Amino acid sequence: MSKGITSRETDYSQWYNELVVKADLAEHSAVRGCMVIKPYGYAIWEKMQAALDKMFKDTGHSNAYFPLFIPKSFFSKEASHVEGFATECAVVTHYRLKNDGNGQIVVDEAAKLEEELIVRPTSETIIWNTYRGWIESYRDLPILVNQWANVVRWEMRTRLFLRTAEFLWQEGHTAHATEEEAVAEANKMLEVYADFAENWMALPVVRGRKSENERFAGALDTLCIEALMQDGKALQAGTSHFLGQNFAKAFDVKFTSKEGKLDYVWATSWGVSTRLLGALIMAHSDDQGLVLPPQLAPIQVVIVPIYKQDAEKQAIGDLADRVMTELKAKGVSVKYDDRDTQRPGFKFAEWELKGVPVRIAIGARDMENGTVELARRDTQHKETVAQSGLADRVERLLADMQRDIYAKALAFRDSHTVEVDSYDEFKAVLDGPGGFVSAHWDGTVETEQLIKEETKATIRCIPLNNKQEAGVCIRTGKPSAQRVLFAKAY
RNA sequence: CGGGAUGUAGCGCAGCCCGGUAGCGCGCUUCGUUCGGGACGAAGAGGCCGCAGGUUCGAAUCCUGUCAUCCCGACCA
Secondary structure, three states: OOOOOOOOOOOHHHHHHHHHHHOOOEEEOOOOOOEEEOHHHHHHHHHHHHHHHHHHHHOOOEEOOOOOEEEHHHHOOOHHHHHHHHHHOOEEEEOOEEEOOOOOEEEOHHHEEEEEEEEOOOOHHHHHHHHHHHOOEHHHOOEEEEEEEEEEOOOOOOEOOOEOOEEEEEEEEEEEOOHHHHHHHHHHHHHHHHHHHHHOOOOOOEEEEOOHHHOOOOOOEEEEEEEEOOOOOEEEEEEEEEEEOHHHHHOOOEEEOOOOOEEEOEEEEEEEEOHHHHHHHHHHOEOOEOOOOHHHOOOOEEEEEOOOOHHHHHHHHHHHHHHHHHHHHOOOOEEEOOOOOOOHHHHHHHHHHOOOOEEEEEOHHHHHHOEEEEEEOOOOOEEEEEOOOHHHHHHHHHHHHHHHHHHHHHHHHHHOEEEOOOHHHHHHHHHOOOOEEEEEOOOOHHHHHHHHHHHOOEEEEEEOOOOEEEEEOOOOOOEEEEEEEEEOEO
16 A cells, blocks of 8 residues: 555545545456455445434335346337436347357347346336336325446546446435325435435535536426535535336326325435445545545544563553443444554554544553543644543444534534525636626526526525525526526535 | 646666566665665566557567556545
8 A cells, every 4th residue: 555645735636536546445356347345345234224224214215126137118208207317327238159260259249138128227117117017006106116226328538436428326216196295205215315414424515406407307397406516526426216107107097086086196215325435435535535524434543552571461462352342332332453463553543544444542651641632633733541441432422423524524614505696606606716696697597508508507406495586687687586506526 | 527748676766768588766575784864785576558459570569459556627525
């Protein structure tokens, strides 16, 4: 492992790439655009999954699994959906290979599929085709199903976690008897995502609604949570769609209501992906490496012994054992790093790089004084504290850190969210500090497109519960009823 | 898919212009000394120079083709 990583100031993008690789989260694979998520990175994803999965179950959802492959014909059934995904689909055309006689393995042209299969970029079509068989009556509703899966979107340019050709995610697909219920579901799940982002990821998010231009292909309404990264660019962290009856109509999913009327089913879908790892990394980390909020850190506390002779190591180990037992009893995950192949300074740097929230160093001096050195990753603050009551102290520290990391990110976002009333100001902010820019917009797709072409900024969202305020569009001068949030985005 | 660049040891690179059979740093292995912020010394291991042709007595180096990757755009969770 080479020393240090590129600083954020030098090159934010390179900082991110190096951090992901050097912190052992993921690496590029032999397949273009596809990453290998390494054990440490996957451990964070597992913690995210566990927390989200519980939240989904607590809100009444169940997990199921649908096929990786989708018949091509399914895609053309919902017009705007196919348009949204057609240009980035991996297509399976054959089902067999053969030896060409020259020692080469080639596709067996004789084994061409009758109908091509699409590797799912998202599962609305296969799921709604399935739901047709599950739903006849209002008694069959609602269906509240979630799927943990991988999907493939053949992106032109990829970046580890932020945009990969294959990624892991969850997709919830619900079916309802009424529009109101579906709308409420979409809102409820957006709130679940916001709750998760804020309380687990320590990531403040804006809850909002996408403009028509940014709406999911096939949705009537797309709700989202938007987060701000340290370079002033926004990142969409999760979406929740109200799909209306679009997919029910496309796949002929009808039900008989209590009143005996036949009607199409109302739908939602919602998802978050491994992209959340990208958000987590970019929101909190520093030039020393990863900074993980305690709630999602695979290792919350690392204990590093500092010793010269075996006798010292033995005594320190005994103390470490006692501390670990106490911490584990409190549900804190601890690692005792007693490798004698690395020196303490190396270990300090390594665990900082990997973002372990709390480090306890114990040396001969501490053994004499009845102390340990306690260091927190987020502020890099170190202090010498008494061994007695250590576990309680660490438990409090972890809770404090979770709050502090959130507060720091919130303060950053607040200081990078500005209202502007002219196009010049708008451009000045985007070219300068970046961040969220709250500005009036005339509400048309054309103007949004124009602003995007001229500034690379897009409407990230129209915040929910946005205050209504008369004004004029910064670009066209036409009347506007409210401000919307613009930003350059990932 | 347009523009630019790069493929040489596990990683990062030099060598190429001016052809003579490959080198540096980190990492790795062994031994010793070290160990409170990325240790030091000594001795080792590791490369058909992306791939395929061509020119030449001789190619990492020159020529042609090809594949791949990265960066900047357009597209996107």
